[in-house]
Amino acid sequence: MRNLFLAALSPLLLLIGLPALAQSWVIDKEQSKVIFHYTYTGDPYQGEFRNVDAVFEIDPMNPGSCNFTVTIPIGEIWVDSPEAIDYLLDIELFDVDQFPTATFEAVECRLTSMDSFTSNGSLTIRNVTRPMSFPFTLSVENNDGRIGFRLNSNVTIRRLEFGVGQGYWASTAEIPNDIGIEVDVFAYRQ
DSSP states (O other): HHHHHHHHHHHHHHHHOSSSEOOOOOEEEEEGEEEEEEEEEEEEEEEEOSSSEEEEEEEEOOOOOOOEEEEEEEEEEEEOOHHHHHHSSTTEEEETTTTOOEEEEEEEEEEESSSSEEEEEEEEETTTEEEEEEEEEEEEETTTTEEEEEEEEEEEEEGGGGGGGOOOGSSSSSSSSSEEEEEEEEEEEE
């Protein structure tokens, strides 16, 4: 498995000249998006988690020891409706006054194909922490003269497992339990 990982990362190593040590990579907020997809009374909608912070510690010679720390400022959520934002930030959904951030922390990664990986870690929303596997693809990019990597993923979060849905919103009649998250992140070496 280690040889497969090294073969997959050899173009990355050649392009960026990484030493065989862990490197820190930070998210470029201008070129990254974290979108969430949901339905309300059967109609599809989407919103965006803005100003996400992320640091990726990656050692290309030891992929299993990767560490990701992602912090999502819930108060900076965006949807195309001020009324919907008020509901999302309110006590029955995200309760942003008490729980201003959500976090994902990965403590290990494994190669699943030539450019696909899965990180294992935990997701915390509303002070509820659950284990989570986060599958993603990784590619090298030269973006405006900066060498970095593009990380893409699609995952599904069950909102009620994290308490996002109290009182009236605990029902899945209008908003289903499954919320799709689409991640498109560009990160550059710190």
